[in-house]
Amino acid sequence: DTAVSQTPKYLVTQMGNDKSIKCEQNLGHDTMYWYKQDSKKFLKIMFSYNNKELIINETVPNRFSPKSPDKAHLNLHINSLELGDSAVYFCASSQDSLGTYEQYFGPGTRLTVT
C-alpha cells in the first residue's frame, strides 16, 4: 500500500564511512526528489530525477551521488560521511516535473553521523 518508501528508517554510522539510502515509489510517477531536513527542521531540495535523468542538482557536495536504476527508484549514496551530514533525508515523487502535481513524501531516513 505504501506510496513512497525509504530504507532504512534510521541509520547511525561513523565519520568517514560510506552509506546508501534507498527510495521506491509505486505510484507510477515520472519524477523523484531527495530533500534534506536539518536539525532546525529546514527542508531543502538536493536532487530531482525525471525518467531516470538528473534534472535538478542543487549545491550539494559531490560526496552525495544519486542513482536512479529505473523511474520507480532513486537511491542516495553518500561517501566519506561528515558530522554535518546528520539530518533527516526525505524522498518524494510527483507525476511529472513540470505540472502542478502534488509531491508525495516518504517517511524519511534519520541519518546520525558520530
Next chain:
Amino acid sequence: AQSVTQLDSQVPVFEEAPVELRCNYSSSVSVYLFWYVQYPNQGLQLLLKYLSGSTLVESINGFEAEFNKSQTSFHLRKPSVHISDTAEYFCAVRKLIQGAQKLVFGQGTRLTINP
C-alpha cells in the same frame, strides 16, 4: 527569486481555539503555493494548495488558506483546533528551474495544542 517566510517558529494554542499560521512569499512570477503538515516522526503530507481560481482553498480536516496577492501572503487558518493538529506546518512555493519544478519551503511552524 522565490522564497517563503513563515513568521512564527512556534505557535501554542488551547484546544478548540482558532489559529492562524502565517506565510509570506516573494515571487516575480505567478505562484503555486502549498501547505504541508508533518506529524511527529512522519513524512510530509499535503494539506492544501493554491494553483489558480478561487483564492480561498480548504482541506478536508477543517484548515483553510487564502491567497492574497497584494499582501503576498498565504496564511493558514483553522477556526477550532484539536489535539491531533499538533504538528509542524510548512508553507512552500513551487519554483521552476530550467523547466523542472522544485518546492522551496519556509522554515516551518510548530503548532502545539494544549488541552
